Amino acid sequence: MHRLLHPRLSGAGAPRGRQARVRTGSRTGPDPLEPKLPGPISYRSAGVDIAAADELLEDLGERLKSTYTPLVLAGLGGFGGAMRLPPGMSDPALVLSIDSVGTKIAVAARHGRLESIGADLVNHCANDVLAMGARPLAFLDYVAHSDLPNSALEAAIGGVADACLKHSVPLIGGETAQLPGIYRSGQLDLVGAMVGVAETEQLLTPDRVSSGDLLIGLPSNGIHTNGYSLVQRALDGLDHSAHNPEVGRPLIDEMLAVHRSYVNELTPFLDRIHGLAHITGGGICANTARIVPPGLSAQFGWGSWQVPPIFHLIQRRAQIGFEELAQVFNLGLGMVVIGRRELADDLVRQIPGSTLVGQVIESAGARAEILR
Structure with a gap:
């Protein structure tokens, strides 16, 4: 039996200490009827390779940071990106757009040409905030796959970074998710969100x-x-x-x-x-x-x-x-x-x-x- 010592209670007449027992059951081993697994299972053998993800981030780090502008306050490695609004604006409005490359990504993946889809994504989202009269301010991306090698992921994400650089827009955050069981082998999806800014009175309505x-x-x-x-x-x-x-x-x-x-x-x-x-x-x-x-x-x-x-x-x-x-x-x-x-x-x-x-x-x- 495990015993937990509760804190001493305050006030007159409170006992100096009390003990409570938590029953955990009498079994100390697995249920003999429980199905047996063939052997140990790690996160990697279950389909998620954390070491590969860390290596990808390390390889891409400088390329992603090259997109940063003086407005960036916090980016790669934090829980979220942070940046200032451009100086001199009197009544700024944020314009946000999110989109994906759609099934064009399947064509690119089949032919091993993932470099261009990053530009597709950034340009699409940049055009959407432009249509509201805003200038692109920051970008975030999300890549999901099952088992693609880092070389393929680096091509796709690197393409995003290159397109951001051309727009002078920092790639201020992102997520790469390995999701076996949701995506089939060789598949991936690429999604991005663009933040734009405009003076409120200049929004195109x-x-x-x-x-x-x-x-x-x-x-x-x-x-x-x-x-x-x-x-x-x-x-x-x-x-x-x-x-x-x-x-x-x-x-x-x-x-x-x-x-x-x-x-x-x-x-x-x-x-x-x-x-x-x-x-x-x-x-x-x-x-x-x-x-x-x-x-x-x-x-x-x-x-x-x-x-x-x-x-x-x-x-x-x-x-x-x-x-x-x-x-x-x-x-x-x-x-x-x-x-x-x-x-x-x-x-x-x-x-x-x-x-x-x-x-x-x-x-x-x-x-x-x-x-x-």
């Missing part, structure tokens, strides 16, 4: 958009990071490594082309922009409708921009109509800018590939539509 505003389209870099469940099925059976004459390069290069960031190009124009639509899942109309107020409609003129041939190939192979194609893919427009004529002229002149694609009109109908 639908009330800034008005009738007579113009729509300026900035070209995408192909598929970006949406629709890959359909892409993989549509392009199944084709040689992904050979040169494809329809798209002008190997299909795998087209499929893994990095999601374009528009942050550095558009930030100088933020004070003149009325609205920004990052064209991701849902396509041109669904995403543009999010920034158009009731009573107005963004009207896109079909044929006013160049549609990359990969989308025609997917449509033909999948045998889908234009409506579904437009609901899934960006069709060549990665970002739609809304503003006045002077802004449109400057964007078309200064950003290669930018083009006027439509206008905002008064309408009680759909808030965005493509006129064919």
Whole structure:
């Protein structure tokens, strides 16, 4: 029997000490009917290698710290990242966005090309906070897998760090989770959260958009990071490594082309922009409708921009109509800018590939539509 000595009780008449007995049962060994295991089991043999995780962090440490800016107060190794807000802001608002690479990551993993998906993730999230009128401030990532070697994880996380560096955004924290039983062998997922900051009065909200505003389209870099469940099925059976004459390069290069960031190009124009639509899942109309107020409609003129041939190939192979194609893919427009004529002229002149694609009109109908 185990005995626990309780603390002495205070007050008059309290005993000098009391003992209590805790019964633990009479068995001192395992239940003879309990199923036997073949031998000792360690955390590593159960599928989680702590030593490998520590080694990964050590190998990546300097690369991650290279993304830090003077605003960072605490980063790698703590329970959380900490940083100051940029100086000189009078009424700062934080803008937060979280996303993943989606099933594009399966394509990259199959072909052993995980370096690019980090940039896909950072650029996607950076564009989302930009669409609110914010500048990227900090980034966090989450990688989950079952049994990938450190070389693969280092490629993916290193790609995140490199993309953060290009945006002058610190990778201020993250998590690498080894989850056997949840992910199959060779699988991984990559998720990221971007924190942006803007003056509250400069946030881009639908009330800034008005009738007579113009729509300026900035070209995408192909598929970006949406629709890959359909892409993989549509392009199944084709040689992904050979040169494809329809798209002008190997299909795998087209499929893994990095999601374009528009942050550095558009930030100088933020004070003149009325609205920004990052064209991701849902396509041109669904995403543009999010920034158009009731009573107005963004009207896109079909044929006013160049549609990359990969989308025609997917449509033909999948045998889908234009409506579904437009609901899934960006069709060549990665970002739609809304503003006045002077802004449109400057964007078309200064950003290669930018083009006027439509206008905002008064309408009680759909808030965005493509006129064919």
